[in-house]
Amino acid sequence: MSENNTLYAGFSAKIDAVLAALEAEGVLPAGCPRNNVSVEPPRDASHGDLATNAAMVLAKQAKTNPRALAELIVEKLSADPFVTSAEIAGPGFINLRLDRAVWEIELDQIAGQGADYGKSAMGAGKRVNVEYVSANPTGPMHMGHCRGAVVGDALASLLEYAGHDVVREYYVNDAGSQVDTLARSAHLRYREALGEDIGEIPAGMYPGDYLVPVGKLLADKFGDQFVGKDEAEWLALFKSEAVAAMMDQIRADLAMLGIKHDVFASEAELQAAGKPEEAEKWLRAHDLVYDGILEQPKGKVLDDWEPVELPLFRSTKFGDDQDRPIRKSDGKWTYFGADLAYHMQKAEGADELIDIWGADHAGTVKRIKAAVAALSEGQGKPIPFDVKLVQMVQLLRNGEPAKMSKRSGNFVTIADMVEEVGKDVVRFSMLTRKPDAQMDFDFAKVVETSKENPVFYVQYAHARICSTMRKAAAEGIVPTADNMDLMGDDELALIKQAAQFPREVEAAARAREPHRIAFFLYDLASAFHSYYNLGNDDPAKRIIVAQQPDLSSARLFLVQQIGQVLKNGLALLGVEAVEEL
């Protein structure tokens, strides 16, 4: 379960040793960079088990041609007992075939490591803070939050699996004017709960039904003491009460998706602690904040534009279009002003920061990255910081835009969606495409239990394995690793595919792309279904062959491990590995 233990990393090291030997012999110049050398399974399995481009990459430096260098490498690699053949192909690829013992050992690894198979020490315990969701605490979660929530959560799990020490964080924006609106809307519902006819909810207030129980709660708690009173007497109180209620709601919504954050950081508390002031002071001292006047935005006509002097952060120094205000004209912090201080707070307990944002916030990435870079470097602790954008999801029903929810007032909630199609479908759907392309989510298609819907396909593979295990147990056949030599090419091919999992985890973690795991699982499920169906044409190829208990035990052992890998991958994505469909 460490990076150096995976099969591919192991062979990578062997090839590296061969190159080092060639360097010692003077074939390769001393200290020549080998970081472009790749060791990976070839796309076409007929080429072998492993391929390396070493000869092509290094030929120039060795002052020879790729094929000549390849021959030298092949000569040394052939000496390895686990290498059964090493061939030069095409422009200079070296294709290796590995002894079947390699795969038998790998299968044993899966059995031995169980739920830990695929975990990696790549992250080396590096502390990564992943901030995701961070929806405003003004209502239930809606579709706009869903993709970022699932992708962020899966990414956090993936990094954890790959050996990082991960904190899942939610930034609660409880300090802006939107929570004032929330408090006023709640006050309206409070009066309603006390029997007043409040009529239509006025424009500018939150109209959703979800505030009705909040109003009732406030009425029960405070009676009529805040009716007809000046806003100053109740606003702060109603704010904190309503935000708390909304956060409970949001936590419940997230729980429906199987998401749980470690830290909920409050913007109001951040401000109360004077963090933004500290940041401003430092930035001013380093001439990164100055008082200036913004230009009128281009490409947009504004009737009420007035030039105002504001404290501006020099984000243009970092490639942004214009400098950005950190305070408003009333002296309060802008979102950005508080946010940069918030990122410094996160950086205190982390080695690396990742934010997951919706694509509608793409315009603000440059300024926050600039601010974090300036502050962290300036304060002597530069911190890697990445903002991952997830693109918009369009909700459809039979190809038409989906209707809004009554519960929410004006949007489709996550609760509605999960109730209708289920957590696993929602999560897997969001994870079977790369996040940086827009996607459509069609209720009608997504509930179909078919190939249209890959989650069932993968779950079915796992369920089929469980069912086979149950049947075998009933017949008194137990999986054993004792007769691996009975396994043929079909079985070995399946092991080879499952053996990619640790490598896949590391690659996905490195690229921060959890969707790769979903596609890997789909492919593995597909390979298993094919294998399973071999038994339909030829009874001798069934997993359980009554007359041959040794063979059956070996095959059972194999599919048991395939099931284990499917289970591990599904767990990583937060999807149930069901045992029956």
Place this chain on the structure above:
RNA sequence: GCGCCCGUAGCUCAGUAGGAUAGAGCAUCGGAUUCCUAAUCCGGGGGCCACAGGUUCGAAUCCUGUCGGGCGCACCA
């Protein structure tokens, strides 16, 4: 006008640090079920990887430009 993301089969999407003949599913056509779950499998047809240049042994992948779609562009969050 500017910034960011996307453009791969009729449709929905993959394409692993630039690698070998670009892959799946759906749809379509043809097959497999007295047999471990057919929610499955096997096979056929279907591509100027938007377009044009460039980088190099090699480009769907990197760079530049053009076209098309999405998102954003006050002190909102």
